[in-house]
Amino acid sequence: MVTAKTTPRGRPRDARAHAAILTTAAELVTETGYAAMSLGAVAARARVGKDTIYRRWSGKAELVYEAVFTTTDTAPVPDTGTLEGDLTVLVQQLIDEFSAPAAAAALPGLLADFAAAPELRATIRSAFLAPAKQRLADVFDRARARGETVPGVESDLVLDSLVGTVLFRLGILGEPASPRLARSVAGIAAKGIEAR
Amino acid sequence: MVTAKTTPRGRPRDARAHAAILTTAAELVTETGYAAMSLGAVAARARVGKDTIYRRWSGKAELVYEAVFTTTDTAPVPDTGTLEGDLTVLVQQLIDEFSAPAAAAALPGLLADFAAAPELRATIRSAFLAPAKQRLADVFDRARARGETVPGVESDLVLDSLVGTVLFRLGILGEPASPRLARSVAGIAAKGIEAR
Amino acid sequence: MVTAKTTPRGRPRDARAHAAILTTAAELVTETGYAAMSLGAVAARARVGKDTIYRRWSGKAELVYEAVFTTTDTAPVPDTGTLEGDLTVLVQQLIDEFSAPAAAAALPGLLADFAAAPELRATIRSAFLAPAKQRLADVFDRARARGETVPGVESDLVLDSLVGTVLFRLGILGEPASPRLARSVAGIAAKGIEAR
Amino acid sequence: MVTAKTTPRGRPRDARAHAAILTTAAELVTETGYAAMSLGAVAARARVGKDTIYRRWSGKAELVYEAVFTTTDTAPVPDTGTLEGDLTVLVQQLIDEFSAPAAAAALPGLLADFAAAPELRATIRSAFLAPAKQRLADVFDRARARGETVPGVESDLVLDSLVGTVLFRLGILGEPASPRLARSVAGIAAKGIEAR
DNA sequence: ACTTAACCGAGACGGTACGTCCAGTCTTACT
DNA sequence: AGTAAGACTGGACGTACCGTCTCGGTTAAGT
Structure with a gap:
């Protein structure tokens, strides 16, 4: 190459x-919310033109996305010994990521802007979902290696289901991240996959 | 009372x-998208102050909500004889509802505005989700009446999962409403519930 | 009609x-000069959008023009008994008008903007110069009535000459409005006209 | 010294x-006018930082001044045999100088900037007017040598009057440089001076 | 028939944010 | 030290909306 x-x-x-802008953007979106945050205000507080x-x-969408989701998904791939256990950990990781103050403040407006801009839509899958998708694939591989019956499952669909569910509960409905949530969501998914 | x-x-x-405003709002949101639609433009086109x-x-949020989701959920409660079949129909109803041009154009921005305004958040459950919730309860009741084992399932969670998944796929990711989608989503959910 | x-x-x-904007514009142009005055600052100080x-x-040009030159030319047509005397008074009126603090601050930039905008250029003759032109015509008429020899003089040229001279001395060069200036300028013009 | x-x-x-900048500045000011010309654009087109x-x-003011008025007044001192004739030639020289495309485009804005900057104001007399002033003095000397009565005339005032008139007609009003203009302006001035 | 009161279209109001442009300065690596 | 390139802060530009307000005028119900 x-x-x-x-x-x-x-x-x-x-x-x-660069750093000052990102930090300030994360602060402001947390304080005022996505819609009320203006790039002019970010510039002024970051003392930047x-x-x-x-x-x-x-x-705004691109800036906030980078500002809020740069804590770079370093979450480890879960390994609990069962598919259901692994999925539970994975869902909990999603919950934690989306529950962070800045993320919670940014998510609804951010997703709306991404959805409205065709050129940004692709970014959701390629950047936003990619790390979790990799972790999910690893979890499935390990399950198969253990001999669990994991049929040729559409992993994109499973991922969208987990992410969509968590996002809707936390981001849109604003419900608190109950500790049972991860177990319930992962439970249905795991049983649903195995039983096919 | x-x-x-x-x-x-x-x-x-x-x-x-009243009617002219609602009609115009639905038209404009379909043509230009939620964010780009201004109430001033609605007023001008509807020849209204x-x-x-x-x-x-x-x-904007309240107007567009009423303009787009007034085809009043007259969808019939599905009755196919099996839980999985009923859920499939129910999910397909959600897909159809969210795929209508006006709904597709309005949903992301609309949900963002609802999520950002605490006083509107409650409306999502009470108005937006209520019809589907009733249908889901009916489906569960019928399943129990047939003797299918439907444990004391958290029906809110199941509903959020179905709605969240469909919304994320169609509204946020903008993926086409593939005909297999309803079956796959309902399949996992049905198996996941029964297997508990 | x-x-x-x-x-x-x-x-x-x-x-x-309307009044607040004009007043504020005149204030600001006097304080900061034409170039440094922004319409945003006028709006803010006048508490206006x-x-x-x-x-x-x-x-900016149209606003400042109206703000500064609306003290409406109520100067009386001079009548001293001689052409030279009348012209001296007329030139002094020009000097007084252009020496007012707001006018002095506004004139150079204002004329530059008018000159640069073709649609505004015509305004200089039709609005800015019109009152003085009328006064000059009256002075000439009176001179002829007295029997003074005032040949078919190009009155536009004489006016441009008087105005241009005064404007250049005061507005561009910024020289102080010496009391002898009016007499000298009018003297040359009067003799020049009579001697033709 | x-x-x-x-x-x-x-x-x-x-x-x-140095040369590329001056050439480009003259080009750009002619093409776009003084106000719309930015130093960044000059730098870019001249391929210069x-x-x-x-x-x-x-x-901008100093650059454009040098770029536009560098045809270094090499105009010869007129010598026609009469004061009026000499003045006519001198005024025509001014007209020609101010009518050149670059000068016409630059003059209004340039004079405004000079007038607004106290430290540049002096430059107008010392640089812009100096060559013409010298020519005018020579013309007067020659007239006296011929025995014409040229009283102790304020030559600065005469010069300001000629320059102001021409500048106002061409630079501000944008009137075409009619061939009779020089004769009319010089005629009034000559007669006005002689008759004193 | 007359009053009352809320409605109506139109459009101006103060305010805020937008995204672009420019001024004048600064920071690289290169000459 | 000068150079081309281009990033830097700061601020004005003119436009678009927001949600409110102010006109003249309309449309009923209650007298």
Whole structure:
């Protein structure tokens, strides 16, 4: 592979400005909510020109997405010994991720903007869901290796079901993240898959 | 119950204006999307003053909700003889409802506004989900009457799971409403419930 | 004459807002100068929305013109008994008008904007110069009535000469309005005209 | 006088860049007008860094002034044998200078910026008017040498009058440079001076 | 028939955010 | 030290909406 590696010309972008914008965006979205957060306010509080924001992100949706979901999914792939147990851990990870204050404040408006912009829609699957999808695939592989009957299951559908359920409960309905939620959701899914 | 029934004084509200606003709102949201639709544009196209809108609805979210989801859920309660069959029909009803052009255009933004406004959040369960919830309860009752083992299932959770999954696939991801979707989603749910 | 007299519809424009904008514009242009004055600042200080300004004036030039040159040229037509005397008074009137603090601050930038906008250029003659032109014509008429030889003089040229000279000295060069200036300028013009 | 003559250290300034900037500035001001011309655009088209401009000129006004009025007044001092004739030639020289496309495009905005900046105001007399002032003085001297009565005339005032008139007609009003203009303007001035 | 009161279309109101542009400065690597 | 490139802060631009308010005028019900 030939990396073109064009020599960068001119003044390089300021990493401190970059970081300040992201931090401020996460703060403001948490304080005021997605709709009420303006890029002008982010610029002012981060002591940055508006151009410096628009130079890096195309708009509010992209900025907030990066600001809120950059705690980079380093969650470990669960390994509890059973499919149901693994799924429970996985669902709990989703719950934790979506329950963080900034995420909870950002999610509904963010998803609406992504849904409305065709060019951003693809990002949801490719960036937002990708880490969880990988973890789910690992969980399934391990289940098969254990000899559990996991039929050729449509893993995208299962993932959408888990994510959609959690997102709807927490993001849209705003229900509290009850501790039983992960077990219930994972329970139905696990039994539903195994019984097919 | 004593309905206070204060006699209305002055000129009664114009029913034609009411209808024109709802029709226009549904049209505009379909054409331009939820975010890009302004109440000023609705007023102008409906040849109505802005106040005439604000006198009846508190804002965009409430107006669009009424404009788009007034085809009043007259869907029949499914009765196919099996829990899985009934759920499949029920899920297909949800899919149809959410796939209508106006609904598809309105849903993401609408849910975001509802989620962001605490006083509207409750409306989602009480108005948006209520009809489907009733149908689901009927389906469960019928299953129990047939002797199928339906444990004391958390019906809210099942409903949120079905709705959340469908909404996420269609509304957020914008995936086409494949004909197999209803069967797959209902299948997992039915098996998951029965196997508990 | 048939005045079309279209019935005004909707809320009438607020005369107090109108006045507040003009007053504030005159203040700000005097304080900060034409170039540094922003319509946003005018709106903020007049406690008025920016739209309320743009609804009435097309831009900074038109607003400042009206704000600064509305003290309506009520200067009397001079009548001293000689052409030179009359012209001296007339030039002094120009000097006084252009020396007022707001006018002095506004003139150079204002004329530049007018000159740059073809649709505004005509306004200079038709509005800005018209009152002085009328006074000059009266002075010439009176001179002829007295029997002074005032050949078929190009009055536009004489006016442009007087105005251009005064404007250049005061507005562009910023020289102080010396008391001898009016006499010198009028003297050359009067002798020049009579001697032809 | 001791010219300090500090030995220049480091890389000397690029004369080609200097010329390219001036040429481009003259082009752009002619194409787009003074107000719409940005130094960034000049830099880009001249393939030069913005700093290279700011290192040599303090801003738009100084750059455009040098770019447009560098045809360095090499106009010959007129010598027609009469004061009126000489003045006519002199005024025509002014007209020609101000009618050039770049000058016509630059003048109104340029004068406004000069007028607004106290430190630039002096430049108008010392640089912009100086050549014409010298020519005018020569014309007067010659007239006196011929025995024409040229009283101790305020030559600054006469010059301001000629320049102000021409500038106002061409630069501000944008009137075409009619061929009779020079004769009329010079005629009034000559007669006005002689008759005193 | 006359009053009363809420309705109506139209559009102006104060305010806020948008996304773009420019000024003038600064920071790279290179010459 | 000068250079091209381009990022930096700051701020104005003119537009679009929001939700409210203010007109003149309309439409009933209650007198």
